[in-house]
Amino acid sequence: MFDGFTVDDVPVGDATLHVRVGGDAGGEPLVLLHGHPRTGATWHRVAPLLASRGFRVVVPDLRGYGRSIAPAPRPDHSQASKRAMAEDVLALMRSLGHETFRLVGHDRGSYAAFRLAMDHPEAVRSVALLDCLPIVEHLDRITPEFATEWFHWFFFAQPETPERVITADPDAWYGGDPDAMGPENFAERREAVHRPEVVRAMLEDYRAGLTIDRADEEADRAAGRRLQPPLLVLWSLRDDLERLFGDPLTIWRDWADDVRGHGIESGHHVAEEAPDALADALIGFFRGVM
Template sequence: MAPTIPGFDYQRVQVADGIALNTAVGGSGSPIVLLHGFPQTHLMWRHVAAALAADHTVICPDLRGYGASDKPADPDGVSYAKRTMAADVVALARALGHERFALAGHDRGALVAMRAGLDHPAAITLLACLDVLPTLDMWQVLRGTSATVGFHLYLMAQPPGLPEQLIAAAPDAFFGHFLDIWSQRPEAITPDVRAAYLDACRAAVPSIVADYRASAGIDVAHDQADRDAGNQLRMPVTVLQQDWGALLGFDARALWSAWAPDLAHTTVNCGHFMAEEAPEQITAELRKLMAR
């Protein structure tokens, strides 16, 4: 049995034609949706979700293409556009009875959350993005030898075929590599959770690659259109990041400020998997956001 979030109820919620998301729901009160990152599932939020459930209705889905959620094919290149995945999230909340809700995302989930904030400002009351840069800015700051830290971005941006074949040949080595090198506290991801992550990724190679491929194509186009139009995130935004700007030569706060005028930007002293490595601090920061 795969681990679950204790005290949460699980259900499959239909969000689009033929697409249902595996979703854990717990607590009561004002709603917040928590979106996971790569190479994880909704389980990454297990500590934070349990704490927030004391005061809020907490909704933790597996994104489309990940975990136990549906994994549609991507013949037209839009199935894993962040615009499509953001529409899933809004439909999920609505199906659970919430027209307006706070939204927090980590890594890939943060990109979905940002797109939801831009596309559905009437639905998203508050927004938190953990340890990521907006897609357009990410591609602009990656350059030179420092960009080797993002080698997987370039691999999965390639046309269909080779990336899937290479990753599927050694999925545990590929996905486990990131669980190892991105963590400062490897014990925070317990063996059973690590096994669940690897099992989920092993079964989702084509959809995970399609998610990343979209970030090198259609997602860039959508972000650029918003930047050209002057569109910004209208709600209060919290961004929590490691201090990796010095390594890559950018000012993360300035990059996010261009998208989010009402911004609280905080550096978190831990590895990439901050909801697991520093759950108390992440919970406290999300409570601050919910009070804004």
Template sequence: MTESRFLPGFRLDWKLVNGVRIHYASAGDGPPVLLLHGHPQTHVVWRKIAPDLVKAGYSVVASDLRGYGDSEKVPSHAPHHPYAKREMAKDQVALMRALGHDRFAVVGHDRGGRVAHRMALDHPEAVDRLVVLDIAPTLTMYEQTDQAFATRYFWWFFLIQPEDLPERMIGSDPEYFLRRHIGGQVKTPGAITEEVMGEYLRSYRDPATIHAICEDYRAAATIDLDHDRADRERKIDAPVLAIWGDKGVVGELYDVTRTWRDKAHSVQGRALDCGHAIPEEAPHALLDALVGFLAD
């Protein structure tokens, strides 16, 4: 184990779970909370949140999803099964159990929120509370796609193109793509330092990471939709808190709270003054919301 450079007080380690090496940072004692990042970030997205959750009395685990950061890049091609959210959720449940946490709260941003949604459906015995950040349910977003969404979330339709078109195009200049992607979503100047951008870019320059990310999105548009349609009438048992950025696309195009009330028995919703990257743009407001929800 080594000390984290970005999450003060956290130690970095790996565990082989569900047949995959998952990289994670952990610290603290108390009720367990799992933090799941989105695209194109890594667990480092929680650097402004995780240490304060530890101070608030929680045992915190922030992992890299399979294919992202320093977690294993699992080989995958059509039909994209290795990057189904069902498999990605299994990784994280197995990780938490390996760390001694059989039941825990999960906070998922972006792609991590989609993994957390599937986790809450497939592993209700494990998920105590669910927080989803700046997403509406995947099936809802695809079924309600219109020109406004397709234009502003173009990567949902670019990254799912057949291998290896997006891989080659991004791989020709990954730094340009990463900076343009993050720059288009972040509405708070200075929220991401050059040091942090460099860390994200370290991962994004790896062709295996780029392929894994494309497979994640391809799975979302194929096998994940099959799973979501099969579970259309099922609802999440755990209490849900849905948070979105009021300067972002999701809050503008969807009634976020209503979309989650279609998927869960108990839902609270609120907007924060920021864009898409809530943990980086509005960490203090997010922390207040999380501590209140987790302690309720």
């Protein structure tokens, strides 16, 4: 995976990010943020396509995920907040010499990307969010169907029990197909979820989502803050986002003025299932907006 990419562990304040970097050293910097329960390896089919088109591609593991290191859990879950993850990425990019960059987030990584673009619009030139709505928009639209299909949001928020359930048999909980994911990507994900500290950190991500992250979004909405960088919204047509919530673009237009996007024929893990279509959409967007 990631032929020609360098691999490093970069301290960023109270966390350390495991990061892959590749592509044109003088190219425009582009950050890819993964979702749960993946690592940066989920981008192994997309990152080389972007690198081959002249981008300088930066692929970290989110704090606590994969081989990145997060602080111990705090009572308010702030160590797993999307603001903390966003600050990690900003510090990482500055350490690599990039004051501005393009940004992509999928699933949980999309919340970190959203927070980074909201808090630091001067750094984010444009942002793509994949399979994502703001957390408060999900919670405002709770239905029995949502609660059933997305039950993990609320199960993961419970204290201690999810850790016991998942660590008892991580392979049974997370599953996965090595052929579909790519054998090395699967092996990296599998190694990560067999470490209890990684499972704990991933669960803390969800606990933060329903508490401190929700509060941050509610404060944004109450203050009328909007996403300033141009926004691309992509969603997987064989997943359930559009079926449960309707047109994602309509919802995102309550949060940003420059919104565009479309669905992609894929299941949820679009970077693994439809890498060419995803790369084409990202390149078209990033090349088309200044």
